[in-house]
Amino acid sequence: MKTLIVATQNKGKVLEIKEMLRDLDCEVMTMGEAGLDREIEENGTTFEENAVIKAEALKAYTDAIILADDSGLEIDYLNKEPGVYSARYLGKDTPYTVKNQMILERLKDASPEERTARFVCAMAIAGKNIETQVVRETIEGYIGYEAKGENGFGYDPIFYVSEYNISTAEMSSEQKNAISHRGKALRAITERLKGVM
Numbered sequence: 001m002k003t004l005i006v007a008t009q010n011k012g013k014v015l016e017i018k019e020m021l022r023d024l025d026c027e028v029m030t031m032g033e034a035g036l037d038r039e040i041e042e043n044g045t046t047f048e049e050n051a052v053i054k055a056e057a058l059k060a061y062t063d064a065i066i067l068a069d070d071s072g073l074e075i076d077y078l079n080k081e082p083g084v085y086s087a088r089y090l091g092k093d094t095p096y097t098v099k100n101q102m103i104l105e106r107l108k109d110a111s112p113e114e115r116t117a118r119f120v121c122a123m124a125i126a127g128k129n130i131e132t133q134v135v136r137e138t139i140e141g142y143i144g145y146e147a148k149g150e151n152g153f154g155y156d157p158i159f160y161v162s163e164y165n166i167s168t169a170e171m172s173s174e175q176k177n178a179i180s181h182r183g184k185a186l187r188a189i190t191e192r193l194k195g196v197m
């Protein structure tokens with residue numbers, strides 16, 4: 001069976017990606033499971049650049065196909081901050097309860113119309129014998145007035161989807177995966193994956 005290595009250190013992403021790739025005819029492994037754990041410097045200025053950097057960083061060390069995700073939250077009221085710096089916002093080891101409270105505080109004077117935001121996900125595949133490919137998808141929503149929900153990870157408790165008026169942390173993984181930036185990007189990239197596996 002073919003192997004697909006997911007080049008991420010983020011456990012929340014791994015859970016979502018593994019769940020969505022359950023039916024794909026290949027073994028999905030994390031970097032750790034593949035013995036390829038390493039810090040990859042994300043020095044790109046766009047989600048696409050960083051996804052490609054992460055996917056290509058492992059190319060020399062494996063014959064498997066590598067899948068990488070670079071994602072983040074764009075808040076219109078904050079001029080699209082934290083954007084590509086979402087993981088590093090307020091420091092990369094700062095708990096998300098703190099990051100989320102800070103964002104709510106910074107938006108305390110923003111009206112409902114001014115609270116629009118989106119999650120962005122760029123997903124790349126790379127490998128020794130394939131041409132690197134990258135896709136980008138988004139999910140539109142808004143920053144709520146309070147953090148809610150226990151599911152998901154990161155900024156999920158403050159990101160609300162207009163159609164349901166609940167946060168992505170209040171959704172089941174199936175519900176989130178069906179509509180999320182990551183779900184859409186993964187479905188787009190797996191179409192291309194079928195062409196190279």
Ligand SMILES: O=c1nc[nH]c2c1ncn2[C@H]1C[C@H](O)[C@@H](COP(=O)(O)OP(=O)(O)OP(=O)(O)O)O1
Pocket residue numbers: 007008009010013042069070071072073086087088119152153154155156168180182
């Ligand atoms: O569905 C999501 N629900 C909530 N938050 C999310 C989501 N998707 C991305 N995010 C946030 C988390 C992190 O602040 C940043 C990703 O940063 P990003 O560099 O791509 O990931 P990371 O450093 O956690 O792991 P890695 O680079 O090893 O894949 O966006």
Ligand SMILES: [Mg+2]
Pocket residue numbers: 042087
């Ligand atoms: Mg990162």
